[in-house]
Amino acid sequence: MADNTITVVGNLTRDPELRFTQTGRARAVLGIAVNRRWMNRQTNDWEEQVSFFNVVCWAEMAENVSESLAKGYRVVVTGRLEQRSWETPEREQRSVVEIVADEVAPSLRWATAQITRIPRxxxxxxxxxxxxxxxxxxxxxxxxxxxxxxxxxxxxxxxxxx
Known part of the structure; x- marks a missing residue:
């Protein structure tokens, strides 16, 4: 069985954007910047590469994410990669690969968090x-x-x- 599970750790590039579908289902989109830093052995200088990902959260997780997280927060996201395609009003074909989140959590490497359980x-x-x-x-x-x-x-x- 093929599996495309991905885990990324990075900083939110913007506040989560919460919207609702016509059926009332919550959907939050967040942007994450993932930095990779390494020492170049030839120049003895630090080098850095940044990758940007869009993350989509659904239902109660979307509401929880939008209430709990803000731009700059460091988060851990686990989910699956999903590609979507659509046509613009100008009839141009577009596609995007995004992470559909299974779990989102604040990173506790350089921060603390207080957990509040939400009753069903x-x-x-x-x-x-x-x-x-x-x-x-x-x-x-x-x-x-x-x-x-x-x-x-x-x-x-x-x-x-x-």
């Missing part, structure tokens, strides 16, 4: 963003439909490239 919601909460579930408009029943005063979501199609 009621059965009717699936697919509803946390800020809507936690709002007074959602109702005391946990799975009740929100009222018309609930905050609007920003929707993005699941296939839209970032």
């Amino acid at each position: 919601g009621a059965a009717g909460d699936a697919g509803v963003p946390r800020e809507r579930r936690d709002s007074p408009a959602w109702g005391a029943g946990g799975g009740a439909e929100p009222s018309a005063t609930a905050p609007a979501q920003q929707y993005v199609p699941e296939e839209e490239p970032f």
